[in-house]
Amino acid sequence: MDKLKLIIQREFIAKVRNKTFIIMTFLSPLLMVGMIALVAFLTKTSLEKKRTIAYVDASHIFTEKDFQDDETISYVNLFDVDLKTAKEITQTSAHYGLLYIPKNTQIDSISNNIQFYSEDSPNMIMIADIERTIASKLQDIKRKQLGIDIKQLEDSKVNVDVKLSNFSGERTSKLINGLKIGFGIGAGYLLMMFIVIYGNMVMRSVIEEKTSRIIEVIISSVKPFQLMLGKVIGTASAGLLQFFIWSIVLSVLMLISSLIFGVDMASNVGTIQTTPEQMEVMKTAANGEAHLILEEIKKLPWISMFFLFLFYFLGGYLLYSSIYAAIGAAVDNETDTQQFMLPVILPLVLGVYVGFSSVIGDPHGTIATTFSMIPFTSPIVMLMRIPFGVPWWQIAISMALLIVTFLIVIWLAAKIYRVGILMYGKKPSYKELYKWMKY
């Protein structure tokens, strides 16, 4: 046990003192915040840039009032010129584009024949804006033609907001689902990142011991399994420290940059992508569901979520990093690892995709349930499902399967590791690895 402690200690210190590690620890959050800030900044400026659009209304349905300048577009009426001249004028006066409404009396054929000409492909948000402007005008005209009273129509609109409750009568909010999805995806994604980054670190550290040829001295003092375990745990501790520093630095930087730029970046990026329906939800939330959401956040099974997170996070990491260690032991240098990487990366990516596609849509559906049982995807998929409340028997089966698989995998990995670390100059095949397991 003392030796295991020594190994963990050494691995941890070796990782933490590494220059690249230190640089990455402090540089990555800076880069990340920088990127987010850049994206937010660019989106903002591109939206804020005012564009002039010329228009020709050959149908004479529209008035200048219909094309009011707004924050992003200013309109120029070219009046009754033909299309060819209009294009020329637009180009010579360097307007962004030309909107052409054809001459026609039928509303339907007008609506289908409006053209927009521009130099490069136009911004879709802007086009949607223009389409909305035109559609509301044409709708009004059509309603009038059909004899519909616009005022009555407005009055007849009903806004439905289904309130959700569970059978025990507690009210729930729709927004909380978004929150749960957020937690789930956050946790699953974090685990995948952790496995890929630190699993690779374990692998490189095994290769280093092999190429520097210190390995034989070490394993004449400790069991290979102890060395492997120490390496995996030591690297994970360094990783957790790095993640911890990242989260602190990130939140500090976010705070600072939002103060400096006066932009609430998260919400800025958020609003751009929100659909009107979501806006609606947000509004209702603001109007009185806020306390409900708080209630629900309090009601989430935090303690079991925390422990399950810990279990699946560690289980997933240990499972994969022991495979990484075995791969590192099997090869002589990093380039040879390629052929073994696919079977490791595949289930990880699959887990994340299944999580994104099925857990969000239907957290308790067949696909989500199945993949949260299969040990290689279960850490990620189950982590995503947990906030939605998973039946205890499913968790029990999934955990049991993960533990059993972990024991089998680490046993096999240790066998490959034990043989591999003393093998030099051979580029091993899968067949070879299978042989090693039987030594």
Next chain:
Amino acid sequence: MSNLLVAENIVKKYADYTALNDVSISVPKGSIFGLLGPNGAGKTSLIRIINQITMPDSGKVFLDGEELNQSHIQHIGYLPEERGLYKSMKVGEQALYLAQLKGLSKSEAKQRLKYWFDRFEIGDWWNKKVQELSKGMAQKIQFVVTVLHKPKLLIFDEPFSGFDPINANLIKDEILKLKNEGATVIFSTHRMESVEELCEYIALIDKSNKILDGKLNDIKRTFKSNTFDIAIKSEDEKNLITEIKNKFEIFDSTIKSIDNESTFKIKVDEQTSSNDLLNFLTTKGSITHFAEVIPNANEIFIEAVNQNTNG
């Protein structure tokens, strides 16, 4: 004298390849034991089994009469042929780490390291990274780490490779000193002159089998062929040779004569003693060189391996 290490009927197989086939060796306490053999004979496999790096498929190893177990790790010091250190770790920290893995406490390890670093005059390397050291310097550190925990059994696999002659001598003297202090040494090498110099006992492994073992002098005795190297000054060389040829077998000798003597090797039969031969020769001229040809380790090695190959 009792044996410190006994390996009995060791068999080790890797899939369809047998690395050790029923190999037994006994290493007497306080001796230097040469473990010899051509490349790929199975020496390293045996050494790894003694170090508990791998397990034998069958057979047992005893250290000091006890069957090998984890507690013996601290009694063995092993310097492998393929050796290295963590490149980006500092020398001192690394030596401490490796010593602690062998069961020394940190303070004890520090104290002993100081002694060795002073002795080798390498104290100012403590805070250097291994990648800044030359190969020979790194080898010295490895040697220190191997012997630091004062093991009963030391295993050196090609200890002199990578050392210049001066440092090789330094290491050789250290090994002899450790032996005099009571350590038992297993010494694996291809350099037969150092076997000749250091080893009292040897075992020769070839093609996974032990083909020879015992006290080096006893082995030499069995390999000697009652042949004598002779240089003799004679008036009539032709006559002399015909006379000898009548009585004994005669071969060319490799002795370099400085005074135009006749030189040759004479092989006598079991019944003829060296004195008989000497008496015979004194009558023929003045003898300037007379020595029994004793096979050296190198010749024994080659002959034994060739015999094994040819059946």
